Amino acid sequence: MAEVSGYNAFISYSHKHDAVLGTALQHDLEHFAKPWYRMRALRVFRDTTNLSANPALWPSIEAGLESSEWFILLASADAAESEWVEREVRWWLDHRSLDRLLVARASPDLVWDERAQDWAADAPVPQALRGALTGQPRWADLSDIHLDGGKPMIPADRVADLAAPILGKDKDRLVGEHRRQHRRAMRLAGGAITMLAILTALAVTASFIAEGQRDAANGERDAAIQERNAAIRERNQAIANQVDLEVGQLTATDPSLAARLDVVANQFSPTPDSETELLNTTSTLLSRSLTGPTDVVTSVAFSPNGRTLAAGSGDHKVWLWNLTDPAHPGPLGQPLTGPTDYVNSVAFSPNGRTLAAGSDDHKVWLWNLTNPAHPGPLGRPLTGPSSVSSVAFSPDGRTLAAGSYGKVWLWNLTNPASPVSLGQPLTGPTGFVNSVAFSPNGRTLAAGSDDDKVWLWNLTDPAHPVPLGQPLTGPTDYVNSVAFSPDGRTLAAGSDDEKVWLWNLTNPASPARLGAPLTGPTGEVNSVAFSPDGILAAGSDDGEVRLWNLTNPAHPIPLGPPLADLGSASNVISVAFSPDGRTLATGTNEETIQLWSLPSNLLTGPIDGVNSVALSPDGRTLAAGSGAFPAVGTVWLWNLTDPGRPVRLGAPLTGPAWGIYSVAFSRDGILAAGSGDGKVWLWNLTNPAHPVPLGPPLTGPCCVSSVAFSPDGRTLAAGSDDDKVWLWNLTNPAHPVRLLPLSPNDPNNGVSSVAFSRDGILAAGSGDGKVWLWNLTNPVHPVPLGPPLTGPSSVSSVAFSPDGRTLATGSNFDNDVWLWDLTDPASPVPLGQPLTGPTGSVSSVAFSPDGQTLATGNGDDTVSLLDLDVDYAIQRICASTSNTLTPAQWDQYVSQQLPYAQPCAHPGRYGLLTP
Numbered sequence: 048m049a050e051v052s053g054y055n056a057f058i059s060y061s062h063k064h065d066a067v068l069g070t071a072l073q074h075d076l077e078h079f080a081k082p083w084y085r086m087r088a089l090r091v092f093r094d095t096t097n098l099s100a101n102p103a104l105w106p107s108i109e110a111g112l113e114s115s116e117w118f119i120l121l122a123s124a125d126a127a128e129s130e131w132v133e134r135e136v137r138w139w140l141d142h143r144s145l146d147r148l149l150v151a152r153a154s155p156d157l158v159w160d161e162r163a164q165d166w167a168a169d170a171p172v173p174q175a176l177r178g179a180l181t182g183q184p185r186w187a188d189l190s191d192i193h194l195d196g197g198k199p200m201i202p203a204d205r206v207a208d209l210a211a212p213i214l215g216k217d218k219d220r221l222v223g224e225h226r227r228q229h230r231r232a233m234r235l236a237g238g239a240i241t242m243l244a245i246l247t248a249l250a251v252t253a254s255f256i257a258e259g260q261r262d263a264a265n266g267e268r269d270a271a272i273q274e275r276n277a278a279i280r281e282r283n284q285a286i287a288n289q290v291d292l293e294v295g296q297l298t299a300t301d302p303s304l305a306a307r308l309d310v311v312a313n314q315f316s317p318t319p320d321s322e323t324e325l326l327n328t329t330s331t332l333l334s335r336s337l338t339g340p341t342d343v344v345t346s347v348a349f350s351p352n353g354r355t356l357a358a359g360s361g362d363h364k365v366w367l368w369n370l371t372d373p374a375h376p377g378p379l380g381q382p383l384t385g386p387t388d389y390v391n392s393v394a395f396s397p398n399g400r401t402l403a404a405g406s407d408d409h410k411v412w413l414w415n416l417t418n419p420a421h422p423g424p425l426g427r428p429l430t431g432p433s434s435v436s437s438v439a440f441s442p443d444g445r446t447l448a449a450g451s452y453g454k455v456w457l458w459n460l461t462n463p464a465s466p467v468s469l470g471q472p473l474t475g476p477t478g479f480v481n482s483v484a485f486s487p488n489g490r491t492l493a494a495g496s497d498d499d500k501v502w503l504w505n506l507t508d509p510a511h512p513v514p515l516g517q518p519l520t521g522p523t524d525y526v527n528s529v530a531f532s533p534d535g536r537t538l539a540a541g542s543d544d545e546k547v548w549l550w551n552l553t554n555p556a557s558p559a560r561l562g563a564p565l566t567g568p569t570g571e572v573n574s575v576a577f578s579p580d581g582i583l584a585a586g587s588d589d590g591e592v593r594l595w596n597l598t599n600p601a602h603p604i605p606l607g608p609p610l611a612d613l614g615s616a617s618n619v620i621s622v623a624f625s626p627d628g629r630t631l632a633t634g635t636n637e638e639t640i641q642l643w644s645l646p647s648n649l650l651t652g653p654i655d656g657v658n659s660v661a662l663s664p665d666g667r668t669l670a671a672g673s674g675a676f677p678a679v680g681t682v683w684l685w686n687l688t689d690p691g692r693p694v695r696l697g698a699p700l701t702g703p704a705w706g707i708y709s710v711a712f713s714r715d716g717i718l719a720a721g722s723g724d725g726k727v728w729l730w731n732l733t734n735p736a737h738p739v740p741l742g743p744p745l746t747g748p749c750c751v752s753s754v755a756f757s758p759d760g761r762t763l764a765a766g767s768d769d770d771k772v773w774l775w776n777l778t779n780p781a782h783p784v785r786l787l788p789l790s791p792n793d794p795n796n797g798v799s800s801v802a803f804s805r806d807g808i809l810a811a812g813s814g815d816g817k818v819w820l821w822n823l824t825n826p827v828h829p830v831p832l833g834p835p836l837t838g839p840s841s842v843s844s845v846a847f848s849p850d851g852r853t854l855a856t857g858s859n860f861d862n863d864v865w866l867w868d869l870t871d872p873a874s875p876v877p878l879g880q881p882l883t884g885p886t887g888s889v890s891s892v893a894f895s896p897d898g899q900t901l902a903t904g905n906g907d908d909t910v911s912l913l914d915l916d917v918d919y920a921i922q923r924i925c926a927s928t929s930n931t932l933t934p935a936q937w938d939q940y941v942s943q944q945l946p947y948a949q950p951c952a953h954p955g956r957y958g959l960l961t962p
Contacts, residue, residue, distance in 0.1 A: 054091060058093045058121060065125060072119075079203075079207070080214075088210075121189075122150050149185050152189055153189050157172065164180075165178055185212055204222055332645055334641045343361040344635055360390055363388060367383065392438045394439050400417045401414070401444075412424070413425035413466070431456055432452075438483070439485055445461045452479050454476070456472045457512070473514075476497075478525070482526070484530055488535055492506045500522070501522075501550075503515035516556060519540075525542060526542050528573060528574045531577070537600040538558070539577070541586075543571040543572070545568045545569060546565060572586070578631075579626065582624075586619030592610040592631070621633065630643065664714050666687065670712070673707060679705070680702075682710060703724050714756070714759070717780050720754070727748075727765050741781050758803060762775070762826045763775045764809055766811055791817070800844045804847040804854075805847070808869065810845045820875070832872050832875075839858045843858055847894070
């Protein structure tokens, strides 16, 4: 077998279900028994791409296999069914030794049959492994590793089961070495600090040597200072490495503390790895704790402006915090008092001036919060109900609802200082009404009850409520919480049956269940809440909060792992989103409140994939095309004036019957969207908050894969699967005029990409590897510019440099980028051999504004930046290859007639030499 190098091991796993465990296993192997001064103990290849979505990525996977010494199969039921895991196993069996195959048992069903000397009949293993082994392989049992709540914790002895054979060491000795290295890192951190103090003293002492020995003293002082600086660097590195070890242990249990320690480690020793760790936290939900309550936190609520948080507690108080500075929340004076029993629910009025609290003392208490720092009670508490379990204001603030045993009470709060009861309470429920909620339009009131039902009333006229048919059924235990989606079309209910139930309330008189309930919680679901962007949060007795993207309620999408409260035994009793959706507050039975900061880079909305994105010329509007047949196409818009807080701009643009495969902005703010239904749709986005459709869609193509505007915005080009480039005159965008389409002579696989140069040259890339050029200075009379450019196996993307003199193409079927000199567009000249820097198939290419850097989007989920400055390349080569090209090599590879000269010692000299 040929000797291989590069990676010590290759992990084969199911991307769909085993990514979390696979990531943890890679990290632990790379850091197991690692000396403090090394970045990794092992190099482990773990592919992060999606082969099912792009099978053309297999060559990069094969390269990883080729350069790996060991193969680790993360065996699970999902891996056994993965065609790509099967393919990776077969490759290893065909090209490598079985002696270098290890198994990480991720499923308890993985059993070896000693009698048959093969896997048990129902063992979840790839088919290629059945009958391939002559004895039970070496394995590590990871089947009992807890996968919820962050990075899984893999015991050291399990990691050693895999690391020992790879490193060629005894397992027990390796575990001991791992522990010694951990202790050594801690000692180094402390020892470096001590040495620093000693060396500092030496440096100071050296500086006070007598004047007559000044020169010698200066030398000694400088040496001491240099030695001290070296000790500082050693100390900092030791501390950073120790902190990194701690972060690895804390990530699963306390990601927020781990993130803070990432900052510390980077300050002690800034490295690319430490900076990457910091960047990773931008997608992590981080939290901070608020304290004060001395009993269970039953309810949390944000004021409408998001600056005040209220919490009801079992200590009979309502606590207030000032969130004007989210990084430094502070209590607002003493807690509000008055209730003589549990405060079960708190709610702000829509104008934020009134706070209501329902209590087990059979009362609803009201406070004036016009000045939150000086709240005042609003008269006597409201009475009538038995224990008040829930309160809610109508969207107009005029009606207050309160749930109690078997009833919902209503008051008119047009004047909060003088509430007026709205007649007899609503009846129907046969148990406690645990939760009440108004729809966003205020016309529907929902109530979740201990009778396992959700009751609905029409409150168009609050003085005369009307029951809306029979109660909603489905839950098999108490309904603890109900919440409406921001558009009012979806109702969610959390139940003691550990599920979240959904109904379509587009027509409240005829509600319809939305598929199977959401599952995942392993405890009673106590509270549900929607964010303004349609994210649903559910807190439960298992101490976790789960999030789903409910932009498409018929197809809920889980968002990451559950959020785990710091108290491992806590129950999450209440959840609430801030008005901007960036903060989630949770109250627990352990007297704590967590404020979770949600990532601002998570844009929700599209429900059928994102096929294309484009930024407006001013960079303030982002457009995303979505949808795939048979789903309808949509274009989603966000305001990026503040990129840290993108704001979705209303409902998506609709019209296309198929997916939107390409979007592009003109310089004048016209948005074009190419659809699989063969149409190009236009909108005027001069005011992005109020897009205006520009007439009926442009027709002609069979399927539009790419759209592009000319530099002046007057011509629109569309590449199509019918092997044509379609053109329209958009001098008057409200009345586009179709021009004759461009028809290359012999393209196959359609026109995949189109782009304009600054001088009006149009390039069109085709699936058959050709690039066609036209001069469109006069779009009515396009002029073909010679035969097509050839070379790539396929062209997925084309782009011009800012000066229009260079054309770049990327391919979906190889990792090459081709460049052409278009200084004379009629006679393009290839610029050398294709660039091979990208690490996977190239799906997109783009130039930097100065034209010196070419960015490529690669099929392995990476972006490559290729420096196009030749002088820089020469300087780098000279700096990296000194003392090479000897005189003998010159004679052998250059010339025996020309005198030897070091190329880097005489830049430019060779231009003066003659044969």
